[in-house]
Amino acid sequence: MKHLLILGAGTSGTMMANHLRREISPEEWAITIVDKEETHYYQPGFLFVPFDIYKPKQVKKSIDKFIPKGVQLVREKIDRIDKDQNLVRLQNGREIAYDILIIATGTDIAPQEIEGMEGDHWHKDVFDFYTYTGSKNLRNKLKDWEGGKLVVHICEMPIKCPVAPLEFAFLADSFFIHKGMRDKVDITFVTPLDGAFTKPTASKELAYLLDEKNIHLVPNFNIERVDGEGKKIHDYGGKEVEYDLLVTVPTNMGDPMIERSGFGDDLNFVPTNKATLQTQVKENIFAIGDATNIPASKAGSVAHFEAEILTENILRYIRGEELKAHFDGHANCFIETGHGKALLIDFNYTHEPVTGSFPLPGVGPLRLLKETHMNHLGKLAFRWIYWNMLIKGKHIPLVSSEMSTAGKNYEEEAETSPTS
Amino acid sequence: MIEKTYAGICVSCNEEGYLTDLSQWNRQIGTEIAKEEGIEMSDRHWEVVNYIQDQFKKEVPLTIRKIGKSGVVDIKEFYALFPEGPLKKASRISGIPKPVGCI
Known part of the structure; x- marks a missing residue:
């Protein structure tokens, strides 16, 4: 055996x-x-x-x-x-x-990798949302938070689910509007990359989102340490950002x-x-x-x-046969933008996310790189798909492991840069 | 795609001025791109550039941490050599794409 x-x-x-x-x-x-x-x-x-959209037990x-x-x-x-x-x-x-x-x-997550991240302030005014405990504790914090400077922050790449921090910022905007206290909350997105969107088509299609939601951007910020007492994060280049509530994605x-x-x-x-x-x-x-x-x-x-x-x-x-070298880096992710809408992206090692229809070329019903309610429903439906199909190893109809370029609007030749 | 001329050589760049083909790169081109970034290249700069290009060829995604642990330079010196956004500037001078996320 x-x-x-x-x-x-x-x-x-x-x-x-x-x-x-x-x-x-x-x-x-x-x-x-x-x-x-x-x-x-x-x-x-x-x-x-x-944001209390899902209960912890779900x-x-x-x-x-x-x-x-x-x-x-x-x-x-x-x-x-x-x-x-x-x-x-x-x-x-x-x-x-x-x-x-x-x-x-x-x-x-490895919060211990960043000087000063752990300490008395951890899960009091510095939170992660990449763990069950972190997301639950943050829910309790947001329940009666009175507002102030909310900083949503990425320590360094690569991270799991690279769009999640941006989604968090979008959902926070929506959450505080619904609570009637958006004017009391200042939202800043801090990233080590040079923007919230770094690929050409996504930058062009989605640049409006931060302005529309009044989210400030601090790009090229490589964190050196957290000053938990002074409520500031410092970067290696000497920049600092103040927070009242820091929601960070620690080093992964x-x-x-x-x-x-x-x-x-x-x-x-x-x-x-x-x-x-x-x-x-x-x-x-x-x-x-x-x-x-x-x-x-x-x-x-x-x-x-x-x-x-x-x-x-x-x-x-x-069977002693040669391995097939055909994983192409295919990823397919919903991106929540708040107010019951979401984007969908489908890309791989060589093709950046672009606009188009998915999974049926020209039909959809989902729209790539566009904010729609249908995409949001897709994201919510994904929880059922996850528990009932995905982890049980059942094939998801119409979505193949190798990415299809059909129904997508590519303008230029495929890029060849590695993605982190 | 845009064509630009550095050191008398025509190279392909993207809209942000990053070379799209590392095989077109040479030290003179690197030196001229560095000047556009306000950087005068020294031996230390070139050591970092060599490391970055080597990692890129091995398809290892570059991060500030990786460069800090490279043994070539620590993070403080990396900032001193390529002030403000060192990874971005050093990538451009090295003729490789800027570090990106998935969108």
Whole structure:
């Protein structure tokens, strides 16, 4: 009996367990998945919790609910991968040998990376919304916040769901208008990039959004430290921004287990082939989702497309065939803009987000890079799709893992820059 | 796409003045782009440029942190060499695209 081991039962790991249990023979291959958590969170919902659009209980379910029969779930912390011995050591001392390993340990916030970010002010007037606790605590804060300077901030790239901070700023505008206190709240968006929108078509189509919503922009801000007492953030270039309420996206890092295993880049992301999803660590180790260093967005939709391709490549690897190098970096994301509207973007490694219709070329019903109510309904419907189709590894009709250019308005030749 | 002439050589740039093809780049072009950014190139500048181009060729996304940990330069010196928006300026001088998000 051979053994396939998956580390991490989040979005990517759970999808892989579901795909592979269907595809490979239980008589020949045992599958084990390891995760210390008991709860599977619907992470896109963390954006809505602070504004009371979703209740906390709507974004969590038990992890084992989604692990298919025939896959053993081990609830234990991972100590390290011993790639030379082909085994994984757990923190309780147990060792699990594998023939094939899939790393799906994701990314987490690392507020400790920024001087002064943690401290008495953490979750009092400095918040994240990338964790269940952070989004819930922020909801409680916003309930009776009397207003002031709200600063929405990105520490450094890459981050999970790169548009979420901007969506947070848009939803905050909408939220305070509905509360009748928008005039008491000053919203500033602070980013290390050179704008809220950095790609040509998106910049052209969406530049109006910040003005329309009266959101101030501080670009090219590389944070050095947080002054929690003085309520200021400082950048390396000497700039400072004052806040009353700081909603920050801390540095995102891969699991510390990657570092303990002796590989990973300076942010603990696993060096991975961006087209095959085989790691550069060893040929029987694959990686998927937020845990990799590939230049695709760290997002559930990306992981979903990767899962279809990685499944095919694992089957090829088992049969001793050459891997197919066809992950194209496809991402498909809804972007909430507030007031019941959303944008939709569909892009990959080489094609920037443009206008057009999706998923049916020329028909829609969704519109790319345009604010519509239908797109917002699409985002809300996605929670059902996530729980009932996506993590169960079911194919989502009309949306293929490789991006289609049909129905999209490309003006120029495809760009070739890597995306962080 | 726009064509611009640096050091007597015609190169393709995007609307923001970033080269679209690193193979067209040479040190003279880098020096002239640096002048447009108000920077006089020194050996230290070139060391950073070499590092940035090397990372770009390996498809490693560049961040301030990565440059700070590169062993080539620390973040303070990186700011001193390429004041205000160092990553953006250094990318342009190096002939690679500016760092971007997904939209």
